[in-house]
Amino acid sequence: DQQVKQNSPSLSVQEGRISILNCDYTNSMFDYFLWYKKYPAEGPTFLISISSIKDKNEDGRFTVFLNKSAKHLSLHIVPSQPGDSAVYFCAASVTSGTYKYIFGTGTRLKVLA
């Protein structure tokens, strides 16, 4: 049972344009969401998070939007840079109990110079 889904395995975007990565979840108990970025041969690094009490969180070029009714979140990168080329994972958790992350399968973003 895949509770967190990233339906686009890959995405190519021109440098300077907007990258939009999408994530859907099925468990309505999730109340905290995160995006991680992963370069080859490295571990995932934290990018941005959002609590379910918000619908938007912004950090520099990165903005995460949360639509609870649709059980959908998205990551916007504006403007996209070649260094943003990586695999992006969304993760969700319930902030009670063991607070473990459930990760999606990842989207490979390629920013073309």
Place this chain on the structure above:
Amino acid sequence: EAGVAQSPRYKIIEKRQSVAFWCNPISGHATLYWYQQILGQGPKLLIQFQNNGVVDDSQLPKDRFSAERLKGVDSTLKIQPAKLEDSAVYLCASSRGQLKETQYFGPGTRLLVL
């Protein structure tokens, strides 16, 4: 601040052999996690420690996998005996606590079982 350290970085073994991975978390981080990432999938939590106690091991195949964090710092994850389907990257992560604390990941150990 030093990051999460893992060793070895790569390991090739034959099925039915045993293997062990080591993780040194960020200093002062009470919570330690082991994840398994199979090619094309996201990381899946195997076990979570709070200090030296197990918080969650619901997805750890306990017939062949074991993990310990004896002094609440370093941790080892062992597979015995290994199966072909254990080929994956094993990621260790740590966080200061649990609730909404960011998890910091190590570079992972890539295991290939032949």
